[in-house]
Structure formats: C-alpha cells, structure tokens
Amino acid sequence: MSRTIVCRCEDVTIEDLKQAFAEGYRDLESLKRYTGFATGFCQGKCCTAHAARFLSALKGGDDTVADPIRTRPLLHPTPVSRFARAVELLEDE
Amino acid sequence: MRDRAELVIIGGGIVGLSLAYHLARMGMTDVVVIEQGYLCFGASGRNGGGIRQQWSTEENIRLAIQSVRMFKQLARETGHNIWFRQGGYLFLARDAETAAALEKTVKLQNRMGVPTRMISPATARRLVAGLNTEGVEVCSYNSTDGVLFPWPAVWGMAAVAGKLGVEINTFTRVTGIDVKDRQVVKVVTDRGAVATQRVVNAAGAWSWQIARMAGVELPNKPYRHEILVTEPLKPFLEPMVSDLEDGTYFSQTMRGEILGGIADPQEPSSMETNSSFRFLARMCNSMVRILPRLSRVKILRQWAGYYDETPDGQPILGRVEPLDGFIQLNGFGGHGFMLAPAVGKIAAEWILRKRDHQIFQRYDLDRFNRGETRREQLTIG
Numbered sequence: 336m337s338r339t340i341v342c343r344c345e346d347v348t349i350e351d352l353k354q355a356f357a358e359g360y361r362d363l364e365s366l367k368r369y370t371g372f373a374t375g376f377c378q379g380k381c382c383t384a385h386a387a388r389f390l391s392a393l394k395g396g397d398d399t400v401a402d403p404i405r406t407r408p409l410l411h412p413t414p415v416s417r418f419a420r421a422v423e424l425l426e427d428e
Numbered sequence: 429m430r431d432r433a434e435l436v437i438i439g440g441g442i443v444g445l446s447l448a449y450h451l452a453r454m455g456m457t458d459v460v461v462i463e464q465g466y467l468c469f470g471a472s473g474r475n476g477g478g479i480r481q482q483w484s485t486e487e488n489i490r491l492a493i494q495s496v497r498m499f500k501q502l503a504r505e506t507g508h509n510i511w512f513r514q515g516g517y518l519f520l521a522r523d524a525e526t527a528a529a530l531e532k533t534v535k536l537q538n539r540m541g542v543p544t545r546m547i548s549p550a551t552a553r554r555l556v557a558g559l560n561t562e563g564v565e566v567c568s569y570n571s572t573d574g575v576l577f578p579w580p581a582v583w584g585m586a587a588v589a590g591k592l593g594v595e596i597n598t599f600t601r602v603t604g605i606d607v608k609d610r611q612v613v614k615v616v617t618d619r620g621a622v623a624t625q626r627v628v629n630a631a632g633a634w635s636w637q638i639a640r641m642a643g644v645e646l647p648n649k650p651y652r653h654e655i656l657v658t659e660p661l662k663p664f665l666e667p668m669v670s671d672l673e674d675g676t677y678f679s680q681t682m683r684g685e686i687l688g689g690i691a692d693p694q695e696p697s698s699m700e701t702n703s704s705f706r707f708l709a710r711m712c713n714s715m716v717r718i719l720p721r722l723s724r725v726k727i728l729r730q731w732a733g734y735y736d737e738t739p740d741g742q743p744i745l746g747r748v749e750p751l752d753g754f755i756q757l758n759g760f761g762g763h764g765f766m767l768a769p770a771v772g773k774i775a776a777e778w779i780l781r782k783r784d785h786q787i788f789q790r791y792d793l794d795r796f797n798r799g800e801t802r803r804e805q806l807t808i809g
Contacts, residue, residue, distance in 0.1 A: 362466050362599070364465075364466050364468075364469070365466045365467065365468070368468055368473070368579050369579075369583070375728075376659065376728065378728055378729055405731075407703055407729050407730060407731050408703050408705075408708070408729070408730050409727055409728065409729065409730070412659055412726035412727065412728050413726060413727055414723065414724050414725065414726050414727075415658070415712045415715055415716060415722050415723050415724070415725055415726075415727060416712075416716065416723035416724060417712075418708050418709050418712035418713075418727075419709075419712040419713045419715070419716040419723065420713070421705070421708070421709035421712070421713075422709045422710055422713045424709065425706055425709060425710070
C-alpha cells in the first residue's frame with residue numbers, strides 16, 4: 336500500500352484518494368470532503384494542486400478537475416482576539 | 429439518466445435523501461434524485477451539525493425526538509460514521525422576557541419527555557469551564573441534544589438509497605417541470621427529462637425557484653448564513669453553547685474544532701454565499717464575550733450556506749392545491765438537517781403507504797391563506 340502523503344495536515348494519502356474515487360467521489364469538492372484534504376491547518380495551500388493532479392490522472396487526464404475548490408478567508412490561521420474588537424469598525428454596530 | 433420514474437426528488441440534500449433512503453428501505457426504488465451540485469453542495473453540507481430537541485412547538489419537539497433516535501442508529505445503518513456526540517445544548521437567556529419564554533418551552537419539552545432543565549448561571553459554569561455568565565439571567569440545558577458531522581450523514585443516506593436502486597444524479601440542473609391538467613407529468617433537466625406523476629421539491633434555498641417552474645409561488649426566501657471553524661483542540665467543550673440574545677452558537681466537533689455562527693438581523697435575502705468581514709468581527713466578539721478562553725484559538729476558515737426561510741419559521745410540507753403530484757419538503761430555515769430523518773420517514777410512509785400525518789395539515793402551504801400559522805420561537809439566526 337502506498338504511503339505517499341498528499342495532504343500533510345490531515346495525513347491524506349494517494350491511496351485515500353484512489354479509494355474515495357472508487358467509491359464515487361469524483362469531483363474535487365467531494366474528494367476534499369470525503370478524504371479531508373485541504374481541511375487542515377494550511378487549508379489546502381500545500382495539497383490542492385497535488386490532489387487535483389491525481390484526480391485528473393484518475394479521470395484519464397481530464398483537466399476539468401483543475402477547477403480549484405472554493406477559496407475562503409482566512410488567509411492564515413489567526414486568533415479570535417484579533418477580530419473581536421473589530422466590531423467597533425462596523426458602521427452600524 | 430432514467431427517462432421515467434415513480435417519483436422524482438429535486439434536491440440531494442439531507443431532506444431529499446432522507447426521503448429517498450426511507451422509501452428505498454420500504455421497497456420503493458423507482459426513484460430519481462436530482463442534485464444540481466455535488467452531494468453536500470447546499471445547506472446540508474454547510475451547516476454546523478447541531479441536533480437539538482429544545483423547541484417551542486409540539487410538532488418540532490416530536491420530530492426532533494424521533495430524529496435524535498434515528499441519528500443514533502444512522503452510522504450502524506449506513507456504514508458511515510456521522511460522529512454524533514450528545515454533549516447537550518446550553519441556551520443562555522440574558523433578560524427576564526427571554527427567560528420566561530424559555531421556561532415555558534422547557535415545560536412543554538418536559539411534558540413530551542425531553543429532559544431539559546432550567547439551570548442557574550453558576551451551574552452552567554460547571555458545565556462549561558470558563559463560561560462568562562455576566563449578564564446571563566438563566567440557562568436551559570438538555571443533555572440529550574448534540575452535534576454531528578453532516579457530510580457522512582448525507583453520504584450514508586445517499587449510499588444506501590443508491591445501493592438499493594435509487595438513481596442519484598449529481599451535477600444535474602432542473603430546468604423545467606411540465607404540468608398537464610393540474611397534474612405534474614415531467615421533470616426536465618440539462619441532462620434529459622424524466623416522465624413522472626410525482627415530484628418532491630426538497631431544493632432548500634432553491635425551492636422557490638423550483639416551485640415557480642410548476643407555477644406555484646412559495647413564500648420562502650433564502651438568506652445567507654455564515655459560519656466559521658477554528659483549529660482543532662483537545663476535547664474541552666461538552667455542550668453546544670447558544671446565546672439567545674444575539675443568536676450566537678458554537679460547539680466542539682469530534683475533530684476538536686470550535687465551529688459556530690451568529691444571527692445577523694441585517695442580512696438581506698439573497699443567493700449570496702460570499703464570506704464577510706462583518707460576520708468574522710461579530711462572531712469573534714461574541715465568542716470572546718461568552719467564553720473568553722477562546723480568544724487565543726486560531727480561526728482557520730469561514731464560509732456560508734443558506735437558510736430557506738418561511739414567514740412563520742416552519743417548513744412547508746405536503747401537497748399544494750390544486751396541483752396533483754407536487755409535494756413540498758422545504759422551508760426548514762436553519763433546522764432542516766436536524767429534523768430530516770423523521771420528516772423523511774413520515775413523508776415516505778405518506779407517499780408509499782398513504783399514511784397521513786398531522787404535519788401535512790399543520791405545515792401545508794395553504795396555512796398562510798387560512799391564517800393558521802404558529803411561529804417557532806426557538807430559531808437561531
């Protein structure tokens with residue numbers, strides 16, 4: 336069994352991706368949710384491209400899987416306290 | 429895609445899939461589910477996983493009790509671990525009026541067998557270490573409420589229904605519903621048409637659009653609801669904590685993350701799912717107020733889903749006059765996920781065995797014409 340890690344935050348391996356694909360999770364958003372890649376500390380900065388490449392290969396070189404998963408804030412993990420007083424900046428609060 | 433079916437379910441969220449799951453297990457598998465995105469694309473894949481029985485109406489309490497019982501079995505039944513953890517739900521009331529209303533709902537819950545208790549702020553502090561109860565008048569706590577991980581519940585129901593013979597089409601968009609002599613006859617999609625006599629509208633935030641295709645106007649309006657998640661921490665927070673003053677709620681997932689959201693009275697109806705700084709600021713402010721020890725915890729991600737809201741905060745279920753074969757299972761606001769197991773089963777028994785249920789009278793669309801609406805008081809967001 337391959338132990339090649341695709342997502343280092345959540346320890347997702349190539350085997351995990353293959354297994355998920357075999358079970359029918361064949362788009363990047365579903366693959367992400369089923370295996371958990373891109374849901375850890377780096378939020379996909381390190382693994383999304385790898386996962387997309389493997390998915391493309393599993394689909395016989397289909398490059399439509401290159402659509403990235405939806406990017407969301409935050410850019411970097413940031414403590415709650417950094418935003419807690421920002422309500423003062425909101426016009427209507 | 430099949431070109432005909434006994435029943436077509438529009439919406440591959442938890443409500444539509446729960447119906448498909450129960451129908452299939454009762455033996456009806458000539459069913460086609462149509463989902464516009466991937467499974468978990470809509471609110472079923474974007475919610476906080478809160479499962480509670482603390483409601484203000486008998487119907488919702490009953491549906492919730494039944495759903496909790498079913499969620500407890502779901503992992504075993506589907507082979508998908510849904511990480512259901514009954515750590516309880518703790519509501520904070522900050523003024524006398526809210527406290528009195530809460531106490532009334534607790535009495536109703538107790539009568540129906542839910543072991544909710546009104547507890548003092550001091551008792552609440554023993555349940556949640558570090559809880560700031562300054563300004564909190566009283567709390568309600570039910571130990572049998574809890575949280576789960578929504579995705580595997582969706583996948584599990586889909587997997588079982590699919591294995592039993594239901595056809596689930598993802599990335600398929602409904603473009604029309606054909607009606608002939610007040611009878612639904614066909615669902616048209618961008619991947620072909622399905623001839624059918626019965627269509628279920630379980631499209632969540634998109635329900636009003638789907639209904640319009642059949643010439644039905646629903647009062648449902650979609651609202652964005654934002655949510656965030658932190659880095660995982662070792663387990664320390666047992667219950668879901670929810671502040672009734674501003675509609676904040678957060679809990680610790682089985683992965684250890686703190687996950688929660690906050691109501692925003694200024695949110696307009698929209699099909700928007702962008703993330704806002706306004707939400708981030710308001711949520712963080714509230715988290716620090718309620719549980720100051722969260723201030724150093726790092727936030728990883730924020731996202732958004734939808735509430736499919738009706739004027740009285742209650743779902744729309746059942747037939748719409750004068751159309752035949754067009755069944756509504758929508759308008760669940762922020763609590764569709766937690767009621768879906770029971771609603772799906774009741775709807776399956778109604779469709780397959782013609783077993784009627786009071787929710788199809790109480791929650792039918794016509795109630796707005798009759799003026800027989802009764803607001804659910806305990807909605808968050």
